[in-house]
Amino acid sequence: MNRRTLAALAAGTALLLAGCTGTGGSTKGADAKAPDDPSKVTGTITVLTQRTDLKQDGTLDRYAAEFNKVYPKVKVEFQALTDYEAEVKIRMNTENYGDVLMIPGVVKKSDYPKFFASLGSQAELSKKYRFTGFTTVGGRVYGQSPIGVMPGFVYNKRVWKAAGVGQWPTSPAEFIADLKAIKAKTGATPYYTNYAAQWPLSSWTFVNGSVHCDTGATTKLAEGDPWAQGADLRVGDTLLYDIVHDGLAENDPTTTNWEASKAQLAKGKLATQWLGTWAIVQFRDAAKKAGVDPDDIGFMPFPAQTDGRFCGTVGPDYNQAVNIHSQHKAAARAWIDWFTDKSGYDKDNLAISPLRNAPLPAVLKPYEDAGVKLIELDDTAGARVKLIDSESEAGIYAPDYRQKLVDLARGARGGTLDGFLGDLGKKWTAAEKTAGTS
Structure with a gap:
């Protein structure tokens, strides 16, 4: 599994409420103390990982x-799983799911204490x-991510400059105008949906929070219509629709190729993709292999501003946890702490460090220069959102509805944008009234 990270999370969270019938754990020995x-x-x-490439x-x-060199008496063995979510889901029906693992999306947040050892109190750990x-x-932390990720547009700066665009667009209308300039003045495809790979389309859900710079955006998903006029998801979905409808994406979305798209964007054949910070290092590596300047790869925020500033939502990658059944909890906890604090994994991936006092990676210096405000969404209502999503069958964390959105925009299915998003909103708000009552 080479793709990282928002997409992986999207795929995982889509499974969150599918259920996990594992043996669970007891409160005895439930702490993995540092x-x-x-x-x-x-x-x-044994450390389970989705990073087969590494x-x-x-x-x-x-x-x-x-x-x-720090823990000479601990032996670390890795099991890299290609279909991580599916394989770990099966293994969690037993006690044998490694000593350290990435928390799969299939596990309900309320069930974390059944499967994972506590790493300590949030009051203390949140300081660091x-x-x-x-x-x-319940005030206890059960997982820690080694990196933070942020959604945004990976783009070829050279192509955008050749189109006469020198500043990041500040509104969806400006963004569309810039893509039209790219189409008119360069040979590049302005935007690439990666429709065939499916999972990149799920990344559009992570527009949520960026449009209005709202830390409570997740709570609003649980309490209202995500596709109401002006709502973040409607703004994002409308932009995607307009890109495709206006002929600014690839001619045939069904033939897109994720791996090939990295080199194509690096070479300037493609101009823009909505992905996340996790993708920057992959596209820069593709540029090096293609013999072009990796500094051509840029990253820009969603085209919306609040009080004159762009906003970016920062969240965790997969969270590492300690199996509650592990016989070596101290060693497992030592690995998580060292990997988070000392390994350099964040720097190797040009990623945002989970350490509060760490600076942003150099690749995001343009964000600092532009005064982009970074926020962390309140996830208190996160579990309820996923419950509503499951019962409504809207699938905001799955690619299906946005594939239908793209099909609608390119004329491959009937209907209107208002009708399409309106139907999703009706299903969602109906599920809000019944979610969790059965």
Whole structure:
């Protein structure tokens, strides 16, 4: 699995309420306390990961070798799973799901204490780390992400400049105008949907919060119509519709190719994709392999401003957790802490550090220069949103409805945008009234 990260999360959260019937755990031994003396920590731990690419190229083994310089008596073994969500879901019906694992989307947040050992209180951990609220149950934290991610447009700066665009667009209308300039003045395809890969379309849900710079955007999903006039998701979905409807995307979305799109964007054949910070390093690597300047790869926020400022929502990647059944909880906790704090995984991926006092990666210096406001969404209502999503069958974390949106925009299905989004809103608000009552 080479793609990272918002898409992986989107796929996972879509499964969140499918149910997990694992044996669960007990409260006895449910804490994975941070060890005081590295020399006394022992054991062999199995770390489950979705990063098959890092297992194959030896990167994970290099991390383990560095870890062993601090914890010489701990042996780290990796199991990289291609279909991570599906495979771990099955394994969690037993007690054998590694010592350290990425929390799969299939596990309900309220069930975290059944499956994972506590890493400590949110009151304490939140002083040092971002994103603790995403895995907190009853004041205890059950997972920690090694990197933070933020949605945005990966784009070829050289192509945009050749089209005469020197500033980030500040509204959807400006964005459309800029894509039209790219189409008229360059040979590049202005926007690439990655329709065939499906999962990139799910990333459009993470527009939520950016449009109005609203930390309470998730709560609003749980209490209202996500496709009401002016709502963040409606703004994002309308922009996607307009891009396709105005002929600014690839001619045949069914033939798109995710892996090939990296080199194509790096070479300037494609101009723009909505993905996330996780993709920057992959596109820059593609540029190097293609013999073009990796600095041509840029990243821009969603085209909307609040009080004259762009906004970006920062959230966690997969969260690492300790299996509540692990016989080596101290070693497992040592790995999570070291990997988060000391491994350099965030820098290697040009990612946002979960450490509150860490600076932004250099690749996001344009965000600092432009005064982009970074916010973390309140995830208190996150579980309820996913319950409503499941019962309404809207599928905001799945690609299906946006594939239908693209089909609608390109004339491959009948209907209107207002009718399409209106139907989704009716299903959603109806589910709000009944979600969790059965």
